[in-house]
Amino acid sequence: MITDEMLFTLSSRLAMLGWLLLAFLPHRGPLLYRSTGLVIPGLLSIAYGALMAANFASVEGGGYGSLDQIRALFTVDSVLLAGWIHYLAFDLAIGTWIAKRSTEIGLSRLIQIPILFMTLMFGPVGFLIFILTELAMKQLQSSAPRTA
Amino acid sequence: MTIVISSDLGSSFAGGSAEGRKASPHRTSNDQPRDHFFAERVWWQMAIVLLAGIPVVLLALAIDPRLHNDVSIWIKPLKFQISMALHLITLAVLVRMFSEKTRRSSWITALAVSSSFAALVEITLIGGQAARGVGSHFNTDAPMDNIIYAIMGVGSLILILPALIIGIRFLASKSTDRMPSTMKLAAGSGLLLSFVFTLTVAGYMSMQGGHWVEAPTTDANGLPVVGWTRQGGDLRVAHFFATHIMQVVPIAGWLAVHRLRWRQPRATLLVGTTAVLMSALALGTFVQALNGQAFI
Numbered sequence: 001m002i003t004d005e006m007l008f009t010l011s012s013r014l015a016m017l018g019w020l021l022l023a024f025l026p027h028r029g030p031l032l033y034r035s036t037g038l039v040i041p042g043l044l045s046i047a048y049g050a051l052m053a054a055n056f057a058s059v060e061g062g063g064y065g066s067l068d069q070i071r072a073l074f075t076v077d078s079v080l081l082a083g084w085i086h087y088l089a090f091d092l093a094i095g096t097w098i099a100k101r102s103t104e105i106g107l108s109r110l111i112q113i114p115i116l117f118m119t120l121m122f123g124p125v126g127f128l129i130f131i132l133t134e135l136a137m138k139q140l141q142s143s144a145p146r147t148a
Numbered sequence: 149m150t151i152v153i154s155s156d157l158g159s160s161f162a163g164g165s166a167e168g169r170k171a172s173p174h175r176t177s178n179d180q181p182r183d184h185f186f187a188e189r190v191w192w193q194m195a196i197v198l199l200a201g202i203p204v205v206l207l208a209l210a211i212d213p214r215l216h217n218d219v220s221i222w223i224k225p226l227k228f229q230i231s232m233a234l235h236l237i238t239l240a241v242l243v244r245m246f247s248e249k250t251r252r253s254s255w256i257t258a259l260a261v262s263s264s265f266a267a268l269v270e271i272t273l274i275g276g277q278a279a280r281g282v283g284s285h286f287n288t289d290a291p292m293d294n295i296i297y298a299i300m301g302v303g304s305l306i307l308i309l310p311a312l313i314i315g316i317r318f319l320a321s322k323s324t325d326r327m328p329s330t331m332k333l334a335a336g337s338g339l340l341l342s343f344v345f346t347l348t349v350a351g352y353m354s355m356q357g358g359h360w361v362e363a364p365t366t367d368a369n370g371l372p373v374v375g376w377t378r379q380g381g382d383l384r385v386a387h388f389f390a391t392h393i394m395q396v397v398p399i400a401g402w403l404a405v406h407r408l409r410w411r412q413p414r415a416t417l418l419v420g421t422t423a424v425l426m427s428a429l430a431l432g433t434f435v436q437a438l439n440g441q442a443f444i
Binding site for chain 1: 203204205206207208210211212213214222275276278279280281
């Protein structure tokens with residue numbers, strides 16, 4: 001029998017492995033992007049899906065319609081774990097997207113790492129910082145020839 | 149002249165993506181159309197979506213302790229994902245023997261869309277009831293369960309309707325280079341027999357309120373993989389053989405025509421024999437179950 005504890009440990013380690021590779025692997029190729037952007041989030045999604053399939057519909061008073069319903073869902077450990085794995089999966093997928101795009105626009109790795117760290121810790125904040133950074137860089141780059 | 153049945157399965161996956169809708173499909177040197185038309189792509193893509201859900205169900209099977217009839221609640225969704233995907237793929241592969249005009253026709257398109265949608269409804273209801281921890285078929289506990297079971301009944305009819313119509317169309321067609329008479333007979337009889345026997349067995353089963361006949365109402369300790377009871381009659385045995393006539397008979401035809409390259413009447417004889425044997429198997433296991441006897 002696979003327990004929630006086992007799934008938690010496995011998922012967290014898998015996600016951390018992805019983040020470390022993404023942040024510190026000197027050269028990023030398609031294999032890395034496929035691993036951290038598709039394979040690991042994909043595996044995490046299987047765990048999420050199975051946990052929700054096994055628990056979601058049987059939580060008394062659970063649902064997505066109000067804070068009370070969401071609280072009811074998260075009182076069940078397996079759903080709490082599913083929610084956590086949801087973070088792990090989507091944050092890493094977004095992190096991969098950020099890493100790929102920031103390399104394409106020439107963002108230094110030294111700047112990328114703190115943005116990726118924010119994405120790991122506080123997903124949407126890292127995402128927001130990246131899209132604003134990207135926006136500003138594009139503005140600067142397009143205005144650069146004129147100022148030069 | 150070779151005709152694409154299953155030798156082309158690999159490219160069928162790829163063909164579903166981009167250029168299948170060209171008015172004049174690209175042809176290979178063998179003069180085989182490589183592209184899939186809309187109806188075939190709908191069937192293939194719905195089948196792939198059904199199969200894509202399997203990893204989640206397999207893990208759910210491992211972590212969810214809930215049982216239905218003493219086996220995991222997730223066994224049934226798994227079986228239906230696989231069998232409905234196989235059903236849709238079979239239709240998509242068989243219609244490739246028709247002319248391009250027929251494959252593009254609105255009636256085949258309508259059958260593909262409706263049967264694929266029915267498959268989606270079926271798996272949503274079966275999976276949804278499993279997630280709730282209750283049965284889907286034969287579940288008349290609450291008004292909602294009753295409604296769901298009723299919708300599933302209608303859905304299953306829409307799902308197998310293409311077998312009837314396309315089966316008749318095969319038998320009524322003239323044989324062509326793409327559809328030698330043996331293959332025409334194999335596809336037509338396979339689909340029609342499958343439809344008739346499945347409707348009979350499943351229809352009877354739905355009126356019984358369960359798949360057991362003179363057997364303990366448990367699915368525990370059934371035959372490996374399929375789960376049929378060994379302690380009495382199980383109507384699912386006949387359902388299985390009836391439903392899969394539509395794969396077995398065309399495969400027999402394909403073997404005779406394209407692999408063994410048999411001449412007439414040998415090839416047709418093999419198809420005829422297979423059709424008769426499969427029908428006997430479906431009927432025999434039906435009678436066996438009605439008598440309360442286990443398959444093995």
